[in-house]
Amino acid sequence: LAKTTQPISMDSYEGQEVNITCSHNNIATNDYITWYQQFPSQGPRFIIQGYKTKVTNEVASLFIPADRKSSTLSLPRVSLSDTAVYYCLVGDETSGTYKYIFGTGTRLKVLA
Amino acid sequence: EAGVVQSPRYKIIEKKQPVAFWCNPISGHNTLYWYRQNLGQGPELLIRYENEEAVDDSQLPKDRFSAERLKGVDSTLKIQPAELGDSAVYLCASSERQGRYNEQFFGPGTRLTVL
Numbered sequence: 001l002a003k004t005t006q007p008i009s010m011d012s013y014e015g016q017e018v019n020i021t022c023s024h025n026n027i028a029t030n031d032y033i034t035w036y037q038q039f040p041s042q043g044p045r046f047i048i049q050g051y052k053t054k055v056t057n058e059v060a061s062l063f064i065p066a067d068r069k070s071s072t073l074s075l076p077r078v079s080l081s082d083t084a085v086y087y088c089l090v091g092d093e094t095s096g097t098y099k100y101i102f103g104t105g106t107r108l109k110v111l112a
Numbered sequence: 113e114a115g116v117v118q119s120p121r122y123k124i125i126e127k128k129q130p131v132a133f134w135c136n137p138i139s140g141h142n143t144l145y146w147y148r149q150n151l152g153q154g155p156e157l158l159i160r161y162e163n164e165e166a167v168d169d170s171q172l173p174k175d176r177f178s179a180e181r182l183k184g185v186d187s188t189l190k191i192q193p194a195e196l197g198d199s200a201v202y203l204c205a206s207s208e209r210q211g212r213y214n215e216q217f218f219g220p221g222t223r224l225t226v227l
Contacts, residue, residue: 032213043116043203043218044155087154097168098211102147102154 004088009107018075020106022088025069033064033071034089034100044087044102048073075108083110114138116219118204124225130192133222137185137206144181145216146189147203155203161187162210191224199226 005023012018024033032051036044048055050062050071061074075082085105092101117136125131137144142163147155158177160168163184172179176195181187191198201221207214 041220041223043205043221044216045218046215049213049215097160099157099160099168100216102156104152105154 003101004090004103006086006088006103006106008104009109011109011111012078013111014079015077018078018082018108018110020073020075020086020088020108021070022073023070024088024090027068027090028093031091033062033068035060035062035073036087036089036102038085038087038105047086078108078110080110080112082108084108116204116206116217118202118219118222120222121220122223122225124227125194126227127196128193130190131194131224132188132190133202133204133224135187135189135204135219137187137204138217141206141208141217142184143207143210143214144187145203145205145207146179146187147205149201149203149221151200158189160210167210194224194226196226199224 032049034049035047037047038044048057048060048062050064052064055062063072085107087102087105089100091098119134144161146158148158149155157171159166159172159179161181164181177191179189201223203218203221205216205218207216
């Protein structure tokens with residue numbers, strides 16, 4: 001079963017860059033890596049998705065090394081509103097259909 | 113554009129009672145998902161629909177859980193009878209398509225408390 005490993009929690013200060021690393025040793029050759037953000041009492045929200053090297057959008061960057069066994073979500077200059085749980089996802093096809101497996105996520109706390 | 117709509121937002125019931133949750137996905141999204149999220153954990157997929165067909169219900173506890181998406185639009189998830197361990201947040205999500213590079217849009221969830 002596809003599985004990801006992330007730190008349980010992280011603290012940071014406003015204005016700093018935050019990097020959250022995810023380990024996914026069993027990632028399939030054709031699989032993508034996706035990150036979601038979840039605030040309390042809300043559903044998860046898509047942040048970014050990538051396959052290899054580097055992907056950047058208006059809110060984050062995703063760094064994926066050549067072996068693709070890990071990935072790093074980078075949040076530039078975090079603010080208090082970035083306090084949330086961040087999930088790294090890879091897919092799983094062992095049941096015959098493709099689906100994402102959510103792990104326990106990383107709880108990021110941004111301090112003033 | 114309206115997001116994924118879920119109702120009710122909160123529900124408190126006694127064990128052995130039935131309960132139902134409703135979800136209306138984003139217009140045009142053919143794929144609909146129901147997840148269960150326990151406190152401090154990530155969402156767990158219960159069932160996925162492609163239009164009106166349930167294509168993955170391997171994690172749905174079929175002895176007490178049922179779901180339907182009769183016209184391929186909105187969907188209902190039912191629990192009968194509810195047990196104490198069913199207390200959780202039930203999330204609905206939708207996406208334009210299935211597969212490895214889709215973006216899922218989640219609703220706010222229904223928080224169920226079983227007493």
